[in-house]
Amino acid sequence: MADKEKDAKALRLFIGSMPLTEVRDICGFRDTTSTEAAIRRALAVNRRGKDQETERSLELERIDALYRAAYPLALKGDLKAIDTCNALSERRLRILDKPDDGAAITSSYEDTVAALDTTDADAAVIASGRAIARQIDYALRHGTGQEVTKALYLVPHLMNVLRELGATPAARVGVKAAVKEQKPVTDEFEEYLASIG
Structure with a gap:
């Protein structure tokens, strides 16, 4: 088996939740360190040429392909197909409407915390705010309408953290x-x- 094929097989097995020791034994690696290296090599090959803009374009193509499959059924009155088309349209618009910075709130939060005079005693409050900011950014970047709305309910909690830190x-x-x-x-x-x- 060629090295690239062996690496790809190791990655497939690992993605399938197989323990490293079993991947090692099946693929014939010396140890788990070389197995991990093979998995990293395979991941790098898979990620080649896939920057954020490429991924975004690919996702739009997938959505368009699914929409093309569901649309004729929706035109015939299939309610499930109509719901699918609506969901795909919403998802497509959300991807097209994404700002370039996918972590705007987290980034602003980190800038604010960096400007504060904090101590180790503030670490838990700072970490809590970071978790809230990341959750909001994730929902804004990947969520649908209802998920985004739910995430925006976290904004007052983030404001409470900032208030506790004296940052409002x-x-x-x-x-x-x-x-x-x-x-x-x-x-x-x-x-x-x-x-x-």
């Missing part, structure tokens, strides 16, 4: 007001001396 305009105003109200220690000491004196 209102939170910053509150911090500034609290700082102004705080009396310097020297003023408090003078007031104490005046009260006992």
Whole structure:
């Protein structure tokens, strides 16, 4: 078996959830490290020429092919085919309407966090916000109408995280007001001396 064929077979077996040790034995690799290397090589071959724009175009072609198959049935009144055509149309429009940056909210969130003066004690709050931002971006990038709507319900939760970190305009105003109200220690000491004196 040629090396490329062996690598491709290893990848197919691994995609089928076969453990590395079994893939190793079936394909005749020396150890699991060489099996992993073969799988990585096969993945690289499969991904060659598949940048984001190519993937997007391919997905649109798949949707168009499915639509062409369902459309004649929809014209004859097949309700399931009509639903399929509507879903495919919505999916197609969502792909065409995608912004170039597929992680706009996550990217903005990371920029905001980087500008803050945080400590290790803030790590859990920061991680929570990151998870929420990624979920929103994923739904905006890949979801259908209802999935996007559900993801947008996460925005107030993300705002709560940002508020806790002092990263919203209102939170910053509150911090500034609290700082102004705080009396310097020297003023408090003078007031104490005046009260006992």
